[in-house]
Amino acid sequence: MSLQFDIDAVLDRLATDGWVVIPHAMPAALTAELRDACLQVWQQGLFHEAATGRGDGQARRAEIRSDSVLWLDKVATLPAVAAYNAAMDDIMQAVNRGLYLGLAELESHFAVYPEGAFYKKHLDRFRDDDARTLTTVFYLNEAWPQDAGGEIRLYLDADCTQHIDVTPEAGTLVLFLSDRFWHEVLPATQQRLSVTGWYRRRGGSVPW
Numbered sequence: 001m002s003l004q005f006d007i008d009a010v011l012d013r014l015a016t017d018g019w020v021v022i023p024h025a026m027p028a029a030l031t032a033e034l035r036d037a038c039l040q041v042w043q044q045g046l047f048h049e050a051a052t053g054r055g056d057g058q059a060r061r062a063e064i065r066s067d068s069v070l071w072l073d074k075v076a077t078l079p080a081v082a083a084y085n086a087a088m089d090d091i092m093q094a095v096n097r098g099l100y101l102g103l104a105e106l107e108s109h110f111a112v113y114p115e116g117a118f119y120k121k122h123l124d125r126f127r128d129d130d131a132r133t134l135t136t137v138f139y140l141n142e143a144w145p146q147d148a149g150g151e152i153r154l155y156l157d158a159d160c161t162q163h164i165d166v167t168p169e170a171g172t173l174v175l176f177l178s179d180r181f182w183h184e185v186l187p188a189t190q191q192r193l194s195v196t197g198w199y200r201r202r203g204g205s206v207p208w
């Protein structure tokens with residue numbers, strides 16, 4: 001699948017700022033199909049409540065996050081999931097060609113934030129595992145109301161004095177360096193659907 005946005009502009013933003021917001025990143029039909037797939041497996045009860053940390057340090061911390069997730073590798077044969085993975089793979093190849101990040105794979109999950117759910121301010125990179133390099137968040141919410149909350153608040157500096165809020169509107173893809181940007185998910189007044197992922201690399205450090 002060819003990408004339907006200007007990948008060179010995206011690479012420029014990533015190289016300059018370390019983050020980028022891409023509206024209409026996927027064809028609308030694919031976004032809708034992915035939303036339907038997400039809702040279908042949600043209704044089948046396949047999700048589990050999200051945890052924080054990893055390995056032995058993994059724990060459900062409802063005071064930190066209250067979403068539920070389903071890893072895409074469990075449903076990789078769904079056509080919408082396969083198409084999404086193919087598009088994300090194209091992005092990964094372009095990022096590697098343009099920015100030499102050495103990304104090797106994408107791990108991602110559907111996330112459902114029920115009404116009122118949130119994810120408090122955090123960094124995505126684990127203390128004991130620095131493979132997560134570039135965070136990807138893709139939103140599935142058609143016609144998200146302006147006053148419904150649910151924005152991702154992305155802090156632009158290490159002291160968290162500046163931020164942008166991004167509405168979780170269907171088709172919007174947010175990319176940011178996993179070890180650099182604190183962020184949080186503000187509570188919403190309605191159910192909020194997304195696909196969150198992390199491009200992982202096998203070693204080496206970010207070259208800027």
Ligand SMILES: O=C(O)CCC(=O)C(=O)O
Nearest residue numbers: 119124137152185194196
């Ligand atoms: O859904 C979002 O906007 C961000 C989710 C997130 O920060 C995470 O799952 O680590």
Ligand SMILES: [Fe+2]
Nearest residue numbers: 122123124183
């Ligand atoms: Fe996060």
